[in-house]
Amino acid sequence: MTFKKIVLIMAMHSEADPIRDALELEEMDKLHPSLPMDSYKGKIGQTELLLLVNGVDPRFQVDSIGTQPATLATFAAIQAWQPDLILNAGTCGAFKSKGAEIAKVYWGNKVIHHDRRISIPGFREYGVGDYPVFTDQALAQKLEMEFATISSGNSLDMCDTDYQILDQEERVVKEMEAAGIAYVAELMQVPYLGIKSVTDLVDGGMLAQDEFLLHLKNSSLALQQKVLALLQEISIK
Amino acid sequence: MTFKKIVLIMAMHSEADPIRDALELEEMDKLHPSLPMDSYKGKIGQTELLLLVNGVDPRFQVDSIGTQPATLATFAAIQAWQPDLILNAGTCGAFKSKGAEIAKVYWGNKVIHHDRRISIPGFREYGVGDYPVFTDQALAQKLEMEFATISSGNSLDMCDTDYQILDQEERVVKEMEAAGIAYVAELMQVPYLGIKSVTDLVDGGMLAQDEFLLHLKNSSLALQQKVLALLQEISIK
Numbered sequence: 300m301t302f303k304k305i306v307l308i309m310a311m312h313s314e315a316d317p318i319r320d321a322l323e324l325e326e327m328d329k330l331h332p333s334l335p336m337d338s339y340k341g342k343i344g345q346t347e348l349l350l351l352v353n354g355v356d357p358r359f360q361v362d363s364i365g366t367q368p369a370t371l372a373t374f375a376a377i378q379a380w381q382p383d384l385i386l387n388a389g390t391c392g393a394f395k396s397k398g399a400e401i402a403k404v405y406w407g408n409k410v411i412h413h414d415r416r417i418s419i420p421g422f423r424e425y426g427v428g429d430y431p432v433f434t435d436q437a438l439a440q441k442l443e444m445e446f447a448t449i450s451s452g453n454s455l456d457m458c459d460t461d462y463q464i465l466d467q468e469e470r471v472v473k474e475m476e477a478a479g480i481a482y483v484a485e486l487m488q489v490p491y492l493g494i495k496s497v498t499d500l501v502d503g504g505m506l507a508q509d510e511f512l513l514h515l516k517n518s519s520l521a522l523q524q525k526v527l528a529l530l531q532e533i534s535i536k
Numbered sequence: 537m538t539f540k541k542i543v544l545i546m547a548m549h550s551e552a553d554p555i556r557d558a559l560e561l562e563e564m565d566k567l568h569p570s571l572p573m574d575s576y577k578g579k580i581g582q583t584e585l586l587l588l589v590n591g592v593d594p595r596f597q598v599d600s601i602g603t604q605p606a607t608l609a610t611f612a613a614i615q616a617w618q619p620d621l622i623l624n625a626g627t628c629g630a631f632k633s634k635g636a637e638i639a640k641v642y643w644g645n646k647v648i649h650h651d652r653r654i655s656i657p658g659f660r661e662y663g664v665g666d667y668p669v670f671t672d673q674a675l676a677q678k679l680e681m682e683f684a685t686i687s688s689g690n691s692l693d694m695c696d697t698d699y700q701i702l703d704q705e706e707r708v709v710k711e712m713e714a715a716g717i718a719y720v721a722e723l724m725q726v727p728y729l730g731i732k733s734v735t736d737l738v739d740g741g742m743l744a745q746d747e748f749l750l751h752l753k754n755s756s757l758a759l760q761q762k763v764l765a766l767l768q769e770i771s772i773k
Contacts, residue, residue: 331615333723333724333725335723356662357723358722359658359659359661359662360658361658361659361662363662364654364659364662365652365663366603366604367603367607367715367716367719367720370607370608371608371611371720371723374608374611374612375611378568412690414651414689414690414691415602415690415691416691416692416693416695417691417692417693417745418692418693418743418745419692419745419748419749421596421597421598422596422598425593425596425598425600425601426602426690426691453649453651453652453663453690454651454652454654455653455654455655455659456653456655458653458696458697458698459695459696459697460695460696460697461695478604479604482604483608485595486570486571486594486608488570506655507655508654508655508656511656
């Protein structure tokens with residue numbers, strides 16, 4: 300399956316810059332003068348590619364990570380550009396006990412939250428989310444990517460309650476944006492495809508923040524390779 | 537201080553409907569056909585009032601609570617209507633040990649997150665947020681509202697880690713939207729004013745969900761009275 304106009308949403312410049320450089324994307328005006336998101340554009344064959352990086356928070360001067368800027372970026376991007384695919388690529392934590400390794404890249408076949416616990420009938424499932432995702436089994440095999448459940452939360456660490464929820468069999472990948480992006484993509488009826496590269500093993504014994512910073516570069520390079528290969532496959536020749 | 541165009545953002549219809557009815561607000565077209573938010577308009581003196589209720593999630597058929605829809609609603613509202621004040625009113629949990637009672641209404645003089653733990657230098661403060669808020673000491677006194685710190689998180693319950701963070705002296709009010717709204721208001725340079733009415737005492741011994749449902753109506757009525765009184769004071773005669 301191919302797409303005419305793909306918006307690639309990424310949270311951090313350290314994740315996005317290798318992809319921007321490899322594809323020689325051109326910087327555009329900001330989507331909105333008051334939003335921190337940075338925009339770039341290019342072409343892959345006949346397909347238009349727009350890269351949106353969530354950008355640097357104007358007050359804190361750090362990358363705008365988490366589901367709030369991800370929600371904002373996705374809505375602004377769909378409104379402005381009307382893509383036929385939202386591609387979300389980023390780094391993540393993952394469970395060694397469930398097969399994860401540093402710089403392994405997963406394709407999300409399920410996107411849920413682990414920090415929206417709402418024990419009121421009806422709201423419980425809303426809190427989990429379980430947003431629609433675009434998957435292609437044959438393409439995942441060709442690109443040597445495994446499917447995995449992506450679970451989003453707004454903390455880099457895992458408290459005991461997070462761990463109990465995440466340790467459930469199906470949750471392999473832990474990161475901070477996918478569910479925000481997939482939520483808006485569903486509302487706006489644009490397919491969502493998420494791929495995540497492992498920077499830290501959440502059950503590996505190291506502090507998430509230390510392991511994250513240690514492996515960010517390698518993990519971002521592995522992500523870059525898979526994103527470029529994937530874009531080749533889903534763009535129009 | 538008075539405002540020309542106020543956008544009132546509320547998460548749940550059960551909180552918003554008494555206010556909508558009391559002010560005889562008129563239903564408008566949706567802000568965006570794909571978004572669940574419901575829009576209403578009216579006048580208070582010479583001030584234009586626009587009420588945005590986060591609306592019913594199309595898949596789960598429950599009110600769109602939490603910071604993601606709050607983020608989305610605030611951006612869409614500011615973009616469409618360009619208000620000079622974002623007023624956010626809603627129900628909340630609060631600490632009995634810090635003076636809270638059911639149906640007491642607080643005015644937020646600080647808005648922070650309690651579920652964005654990011655232990656990387658620079659990101660830590662970003663995770664807490666501490667967004668700018670509009671306050672008026674004399675007006676709060678006149679309306680018999682106390683100032684309090686509002687802390688937002690995407691879970692209705694409190695896990696042990698949440699409790700440890702929330703139990704810190706300054707955090708009185710616990711709710712699920714303020715920080716999402718105040719985040720966007722800051723980016724878009726619109727003043728944020730938040731008032732919250734207590735539905736459950738987080739250290740009162742009852743389950744949050746049971747107490748929330750038990751006191752939602754009373755708490756919403758108390759909220760309505762304060763919102764109407766506040767709007768009278770900040771609108772143009």
